[in-house]
Amino acid sequence: MIEKKSMLCPNCRKLISNDEPACPYCGTARPGSLWKRALGGRSRFGGDPVNAIIAVNVVFFLFSLLLNPSGLGLSANPLTFLSPSDGSLFLLGATGALPITGYGRWWTLISASFLHGGVLHLFFNMMALKQLGPFVLEEFGFQRFVTLYVWTGIAGFFISFLAGVPFTIGASASVCGMIGAILYYGKSRGGFYGMQIYRQAMGWVLGLVVFGLFFPGINNWAHGGGLLAGIAIAFLAGYEERTREGFHHRFLGTASLLLTAAVLLWALIQAVLLLT
Numbered sequence: 001m002i003e004k005k006s007m008l009c010p011n012c013r014k015l016i017s018n019d020e021p022a023c024p025y026c027g028t029a030r031p032g033s034l035w036k037r038a039l040g041g042r043s044r045f046g047g048d049p050v051n052a053i054i055a056v057n058v059v060f061f062l063f064s065l066l067l068n069p070s071g072l073g074l075s076a077n078p079l080t081f082l083s084p085s086d087g088s089l090f091l092l093g094a095t096g097a098l099p100i101t102g103y104g105r106w107w108t109l110i111s112a113s114f115l116h117g118g119v120l121h122l123f124f125n126m127m128a129l130k131q132l133g134p135f136v137l138e139e140f141g142f143q144r145f146v147t148l149y150v151w152t153g154i155a156g157f158f159i160s161f162l163a164g165v166p167f168t169i170g171a172s173a174s175v176c177g178m179i180g181a182i183l184y185y186g187k188s189r190g191g192f193y194g195m196q197i198y199r200q201a202m203g204w205v206l207g208l209v210v211f212g213l214f215f216p217g218i219n220n221w222a223h224g225g226g227l228l229a230g231i232a233i234a235f236l237a238g239y240e241e242r243t244r245e246g247f248h249h250r251f252l253g254t255a256s257l258l259l260t261a262a263v264l265l266w267a268l269i270q271a272v273l274l275l276t
Contacts, residue, residue, distance in 0.1 A: 049142060050133035053149065054126045056264070057171060060114045061122050064088045067271060083118040089169055091271040093263070095157050096167040109161070110263040113153035115169040125171040132178040132204075139185055141245040143253025144237045150256040152177020152229040159225030168219045173226035179204045180230020185239055 064084035090099060093111025100106055116122040137145045156173025179201055186198030205227065212220040237249060245253075 049145060050129060050137060053133070053171075054129060057114050057116065057122060057126060060092060060264070061116050063268070063271075064092055064115060067091060067275065083121075084115075086167065088271075089115055089117070090167075091267075091274055093267040094167055094169045095161065096165050097161055098166045100161055107263050107266065109154045109157045110150065110260055111267045112157055112169045113150075113171050113174050114264060116171070117169060121170060125175055128175045129171060129178070132175065132182065136178050136181055139241065140181065140234070140237070140239045141249070143245050143249045144233075144239070146253040146257050147237065147249070148177050148181050148230060148233050149174045150260050151233060152180065152226040155229035156219075156222035156224075156226030160219050160221035163221040165219055165221055168222060170219070170222075172219070173222040176208065176223045176226035177230035177233070179208075180227040180232075181234040182230075183227075184231045184234035188235075188239075189241065 061084070065082065065088070067088040068085045086094075092115055093099075093105070093108045094115055095105070095108035095112035099108050116125065133145070133149075136148060140148065153171070153174035156176065157168065160168055160173075182197060182201040183205070186194045186196070186201055188194070189197070208223055208227075212218045212223060237243075
């Protein structure tokens with residue numbers, strides 16, 4: 001009697017035998033191979049990636065406060081209440097023309113997406129991510145979600161760097177990337193459902209424009225760059241309903257995840273070393 005072991009397909013997460021030559025549900029070739037399982041279609045941590053990103057943002061915000069407690073913004077202005085010092089944010093990887101041109105800190109194009117200038121800044125960005133992230137995760141898949149989040153943030157901050165923004169932080173470039181991906185999804189899918197999604201996403205875009213026009217200190221370059229990058233990446237990568245995540249999606253998503261983890265770890269290490 002031959003004993004067969006079961007596993008979840010690394011792409012579609014359906015229960016299959018580990019010796020299947022191809023997944024009977026999604027067609028992934030040799031799903032039981034070590035390489036395919038290492039670059040699986042879902043998070044290797046078994047949790048919700050949206051909540052994981054929120055947790056990382058909260059941890060970095062708390063750490064930025066602890067780096068320089070004497071520099072906390074305790075003013076009555078709610079927009080600056082409990083705000084980390086510029087020195088703390090610089091050490092942890094704030095980006096912009098000053099850190100990149102003056103100090104060659106190109107890696108901050110990644111780390112800046114996980115830093116925030118105050119409680120309300122963090123709250124609004126994470127609230128938006130909590131609303132938009134699950135939809136993008138469901139319609140694009142885990143690997144494309146990671147790619148979208150990381151690279152729209154990079155693109156948004158790179159555009160703002162080219163525009164000469166001196167010092168900037170926040171997850172809003174990546175959040176705008178989510179909006180861009182949803183815009184593309186709704187327009188591309190079409191029909192009643194697709195157009196409803198498209199109209200909702202356009203409502204977010206209108207809100208961003210109004211917010212950027214009437215509130216000072218908003219990095220509209222990063223917002224616009226993230227939005228356009230989200231549309232472009234969604235166009236190139238496709239979405240689950242039309243294109244299942246393949247090897248190139250898994251490779252890019254895993255590489256993006258590992259690169260981000262390495263940059264954030266380096267940001268923490270060098271911040272501690274520079275203070276000691």
